[in-house]
Amino acid sequence: MDRKHFLKVVEQTLEGDREVDYGDAAKNFARIARMWEVIFGHQVTLEQVHLAMIAVKMSRLINSPGHQDSWIDVAGYAALASELKELPTHIQLFGERNEPQ
Helix, strand or coil, X not given: CCHXXXXXXXXXXXXXXXXXXXXXXXXXXXXXXXXXXXXHCCXXXXXXXXXXXHHHHHHHXXXXXXXXXXXXXXXXXXXXXXXXXXXXXXXXXXXXXXXXX
């Protein structure tokens, strides 16, 4: 698949399937950060969540470098991370206000 087609697939995935399945990306990543804080016992930033999710996909790609879905996910996580500076100061989670870090 050429890069223009690949990027269109990434865009369609972010705005279609993934958003329908997982909801608003900013809220989802903020929830993940809060959950990881409980698991790991320290603050987790949104940037760290994006980097960790990309690392998971990279690890999988080492075993299956031709797996297109993982490449699409890496590009999608990078695209979402590029929007971090544009996020609102507070994101509504679990019915309470929380600040993404």
